[in-house]
Amino acid sequence: MFYGSLFWEYLKNYAKTRLTYRADFWIEVLSDLLFQGLNLIFILVVFAHTDSLGGWSQAEVVFVYGYFMIPYGIHGCFFDLWGFSERYIVKGEMDRILTRPAHNLFQVLLENMNPPSLIGSAAGLVIMAVSWLQLDLAVQALDLLMLAVLTLGSTLVYFGLYTALTAIAFYTDAPTGILPLLYNIQNYGRYPVGIYNRTIRFLLTWIIPFAFVGVYPASYFLDRPEEGAASLALLTPLIGLAFAAAGLLIWNHGVKRYRGAGS
Amino acid sequence: MLAIDVELLQKRFVVQKNREGLAGAFKDLFKREYREVKAVKDITFQIPQGEICGYIGENGAGKSTTIKMLTGILVPTSGRLVVNGYVPFKEREAFVKGIGVVFGQRSQLWWDIGVVESFNLLRKVYRVPPQDFKRRLDELVERLQLGELLSRPVRKLSLGQRMRCELVASLLHNPSILFLDEPTIGLDIVVKTEIREFLKQLNRDHGTTILLTTHDLQDIEALCSRVIMLDDGTIIYDGSLELLKANWSKGREIHFHFGAPTALAALEQLTSGLGVQWRLDHELSAVMWLPSEINVSGALARVVGAADIRDIKIVETNTDEIVREIYKTEKVAP
Numbered sequence: 001m002f003y004g005s006l007f008w009e010y011l012k013n014y015a016k017t018r019l020t021y022r023a024d025f026w027i028e029v030l031s032d033l034l035f036q037g038l039n040l041i042f043i044l045v046v047f048a049h050t051d052s053l054g055g056w057s058q059a060e061v062v063f064v065y066g067y068f069m070i071p072y073g074i075h076g077c078f079f080d081l082w083g084f085s086e087r088y089i090v091k092g093e094m095d096r097i098l099t100r101p102a103h104n105l106f107q108v109l110l111e112n113m114n115p116p117s118l119i120g121s122a123a124g125l126v127i128m129a130v131s132w133l134q135l136d137l138a139v140q141a142l143d144l145l146m147l148a149v150l151t152l153g154s155t156l157v158y159f160g161l162y163t164a165l166t167a168i169a170f171y172t173d174a175p176t177g178i179l180p181l182l183y184n185i186q187n188y189g190r191y192p193v194g195i196y197n198r199t200i201r202f203l204l205t206w207i208i209p210f211a212f213v214g215v216y217p218a219s220y221f222l223d224r225p226e227e228g229a230a231s232l233a234l235l236t237p238l239i240g241l242a243f244a245a246a247g248l249l250i251w252n253h254g255v256k257r258y259r260g261a262g263s
Numbered sequence: 264m265l266a267i268d269v270e271l272l273q274k275r276f277v278v279q280k281n282r283e284g285l286a287g288a289f290k291d292l293f294k295r296e297y298r299e300v301k302a303v304k305d306i307t308f309q310i311p312q313g314e315i316c317g318y319i320g321e322n323g324a325g326k327s328t329t330i331k332m333l334t335g336i337l338v339p340t341s342g343r344l345v346v347n348g349y350v351p352f353k354e355r356e357a358f359v360k361g362i363g364v365v366f367g368q369r370s371q372l373w374w375d376i377g378v379v380e381s382f383n384l385l386r387k388v389y390r391v392p393p394q395d396f397k398r399r400l401d402e403l404v405e406r407l408q409l410g411e412l413l414s415r416p417v418r419k420l421s422l423g424q425r426m427r428c429e430l431v432a433s434l435l436h437n438p439s440i441l442f443l444d445e446p447t448i449g450l451d452i453v454v455k456t457e458i459r460e461f462l463k464q465l466n467r468d469h470g471t472t473i474l475l476t477t478h479d480l481q482d483i484e485a486l487c488s489r490v491i492m493l494d495d496g497t498i499i500y501d502g503s504l505e506l507l508k509a510n511w512s513k514g515r516e517i518h519f520h521f522g523a524p525t526a527l528a529a530l531e532q533l534t535s536g537l538g539v540q541w542r543l544d545h546e547l548s549a550v551m552w553l554p555s556e557i558n559v560s561g562a563l564a565r566v567v568g569a570a571d572i573r574d575i576k577i578v579e580t581n582t583d584e585i586v587r588e589i590y591k592t593e594k595v596a597p
Contacts, residue, residue: 002390005387006387006388009383009384009387010384013373013376013380014378015386016376017375017376020375025550050305052346092369093369094336094367095331095336095366095369096369096370096371098334098335098336098355098359099334099335099336099364100359100388100389101359101360101388101389101390102356102388103356107388122579123507164585256352257338258336258337259337260327260328260331260336260337
């Protein structure tokens with residue numbers, strides 16, 4: 001309740017600042033969509049040379065991509081802490097956060113809220129719907145419910161991973177290249193994991209489970225029995241909860257080690 | 264009741280040692296060396312409710328580290344720490360509701376939105392009831408004359424205006440302890456005086472305990488009944504400002520202005536055996552330094568009879584000089 005009202009206040013303030021810089025807002029939306037569009041074009045180019053990717057058709061891969069964009073957009077809106085180390089640790093803004101009576105991670109997330117990212121989620125939903133029709137899949141009420149549950153699970157996976165890795169900033173003062181690395185790896189989760197070798201598949205499933213942000217949950221709707229991916233899909237919420245909990249633990253432990261900036 | 268109770272508080276940091284040069288950087292890549300730095304070494308002090316206490320020391324003496332431990336930002340390495348009835352780092356969110364914090368070097372306010380919007384956001388964060396908030400804001404705004412500033416975005420305020428807004432922001436939830444880390448840094452004398460007056464009144468009217476760090480000893484003289492001086496992580500003085508002056512002030516200076524050119528040797532001749540020191544500014548003006556234990560009248564009598572004096576001025580050593588003296592001597596002592 002308290003956090004709900006705080007969320008609303010921060011959102012209002014976000015709107016107030018953002019509406020004064022309207023051009024900025026649209027440029028951000030545009031560049032976001034352009035980036036996603038390029039990825040989509042890349043998939044289409046690949047399929048101009050081959051009919052299937054590890055046994056997956058173009059429409060199926062595009063469908064997975066559409067699904068991937070939904071949790072990605074939600075993450076970008078609410079949980080993206082890009083630049084945390086620079087702003088809060090090096091410049092010491094964490095001091096201010098820690099002297100206020102609300103959970104520190106929550107405050108940081110609210111300050112970095114970025115609602116334009118949600119437009120990417122909407123675009124993902126449209127892409128999914130279009131490929132859904134192309135694939136001629138049946139639509140059931142249960143599918144919509146599952147979509148919500150799986151999206152929540154995938155978003156939690158994202159949240160947990162990025163929170164844990166952002167918290168590294170509390171443990172070392174040197175900037176690490178881990179976050180950009182992760183940023184690149186996340187793209188691998190959008191393609192059928194069957195095309196990778198076993199090590200990478202294992203990595204994407206259990207260690208940095210980006211397969212649970214894309215291909216596994218999406219295959220729930222595609223009914224592809226051969227790889228057992230659809231049954232792994234049901235694990236998404238559990239993996240999400242586990243990683244989110246681990247992320248929070250690492251964060252809370254890290255905050256105790258916060259050392260502040262000089263002065 | 265004690266507002267702040269600190270016992271054998273210690274904070275150590277592990278710092279990475281960077282070796283010199285490219286070769287050193289390369290070595291660091293494989294094997295890092297760490298060394299431990301004690302920023303605060305076993306300090307103990309108590310501050311009763313309603314006191315204004317100045318916390319001074321050179322840069323790097325450990326002032327900010329102490330303040331950050333007292334406000335719950337840093338977790339102490341060892342020692343006991345109770346502030347306002349809480350252990351700050353353990354019950355952080357409950358604890359910070361009862362304190363106000365102003366860091367002179369850092370803003371508490373949101374940069375892009377109007378000042379009053381920042382205040383409203385803080386009202387939500389601190390869960391202050393609307394009526395209390397309004398009453399308090401009106402009082403603070405009137406006291407600090409912020410009326411026309413409230414609608415402006417923080418980035419368009421001058422430093423003095425911003426600082427007054429920071430003070431309001433830290434007091435909206437009516438804290439019983441206020442921590443100020445260099446609140447007057449970079450401000451002009453008018454704003455400084457205004458802020459000092461405001462803090463004094465706040466302490467008088469609301470009984471707010473105030474702990475401030477500063478480099479401006481005028482702040483201390485104007486506000487503090489008590490001074491804690493820190494050097495290299497240890498407390499080297501804790502007591503009243505008067506006592507500090509009395510204990511450390513070793514003498515005073517007497518400035519002479521002569522009617523005729525006077526030689527240094529002649530002056531020294533006059534006061535030989537008294538243990539005073541002379542300094543000649545130019546041939547018509549000289550300064551005599553007199554240790555505390557010697558009477559002014561005795562020294563003056565010797566000079567007055569022998570020289571043509573136009574003017575005499577006796578100067579008490581000021582706090583700045585005393586503190587500079589203490590810093591210097593403490594540096595030499597192991």
